[in-house]
Amino acid sequence: MLDPSFIGTVTKPRAVEVEKGQLRFFANATGETNPIYFDETAAKAAGHPTLPAPPTFLFCLASLAPDTENVLGKLGVGIGRILHGEQRFTPAKAIYAGDTITLTTRVADMYEKKGGALDFIVQDTDATNQNGESVGSMRGVIVVRNG
Amino acid sequence: MTITYDSVSVGDALPPHTSAPISRHTLALYCGASGDHNPIHVDSDFARSSGMPDVFAHGMLSMAFLAQLLTKWVPQEQIRHWGVRFTSITPVQVKVQCTGKVIEKFEADGERRVRLEITAATDKGQQTLAGDAIVALP
Numbered sequence: 001m002l003d004p005s006f007i008g009t010v011t012k013p014r015a016v017e018v019e020k021g022q023l024r025f026f027a028n029a030t031g032e033t034n035p036i037y038f039d040e041t042a043a044k045a046a047g048h049p050t051l052p053a054p055p056t057f058l059f060c061l062a063s064l065a066p067d068t069e070n071v072l073g074k075l076g077v078g079i080g081r082i083l084h085g086e087q088r089f090t091p092a093k094a095i096y097a098g099d100t101i102t103l104t105t106r107v108a109d110m111y112e113k114k115g116g117a118l119d120f121i122v123q124d125t126d127a128t129n130q131n132g133e134s135v136g137s138m139r140g141v142i143v144v145r146n147g
Numbered sequence: 148m149t150i151t152y153d154s155v156s157v158g159d160a161l162p163p164h165t166s167a168p169i170s171r172h173t174l175a176l177y178c179g180a181s182g183d184h185n186p187i188h189v190d191s192d193f194a195r196s197s198g199m200p201d202v203f204a205h206g207m208l209s210m211a212f213l214a215q216l217l218t219k220w221v222p223q224e225q226i227r228h229w230g231v232r233f234t235s236i237t238p239v240q241v242k243v244q245c246t247g248k249v250i251e252k253f254e255a256d257g258e259r260r261v262r263l264e265i266t267a268a269t270d271k272g273q274q275t276l277a278g279d280a281i282v283a284l285p
Contacts, residue, residue: 025176026180026181029173029180029208030180031167032215034215046222052223054211054223055223056207056210056211056214060180060181060183060207063181063183064182079186079187080186080193080194080196083236084205086230086233087206087207087210087230088229088231089226091226091227094223094224145198
């Protein structure tokens with residue numbers, strides 16, 4: 001049973017740099033074939049200033065700059081008990097290599113299903129770049145397997 | 148070829164996109180590349196001690212394949228909003244088959260948009276992700 005008093009908990013803003021090598025590594029790991037995601041010359045030819053971050057990379061940035069409040073740890077949730085339930089993205093502006101993205105995550109909701117066999121934690125993350133512009137937001141739902 | 152609003156109809160399918168077979172090596176690479184270091188995806192001893200029969204793929208790896216389905220169709224900048232539910236676990240050794248279709252055409256915020264239904268499934272026919280995307284079209 002999760003402690004609902006954690007709803008509304010907001011992380012401290014955490015900054016993470018978008019590294020070109022990390023983008024290339026991600027492109028390789030995901031079998032990306034579109035060269036704008038790993039070849040800077042191709043990216044520039046397509047009108048980008050440098051390598052763009054692909055559509056799910058904001059989630060990776062959140063993993064690379066973990067929640068300093070450690071909400072899951074304080075809730076007593078072990079990493080072996082969690083599954084990803086849902087993920088949504090609302091992009092606002094392109095993220096590029098060299099950007100510094102600042103993330104703020106809020107625990108939006110918590111609820112249980114199946115008589116407490118599964119707990120759900122809903123987290124909303126807002127992201128801004130080094131110019132203070134919103135680059136988008138995302139919502140993730142984590143499922144905790146109990147018992 | 149540029150996809151335009153007038154060139155698509157409700158019911159149209161996007162060109163499908165299929166991943167390479169997901170090996171344990173794929174999961175090790177994705178672990179490092181994504182920053183998601185949860186050992187349940189790469190350490191079979193840890194996975195079994197957590198009550199799972201084996202390691203399994205990161206849901207976000209399949210979501211990255213769905214992103215490729217979209218970005219093969221239109222430039223990424225045209226994606227307005229998208230998301231998925233992870234409906235079942237993706238085991239190792241499967242290919243992930245991504246499909247999408249146009250389910251609505253509409254105007255919003257002064258631009259023309261389509262709503263897509265998107266799904267990922269294993270090559271054994273098990274659906275793994277189900278979601279939707281709103282994409283602006285010229």
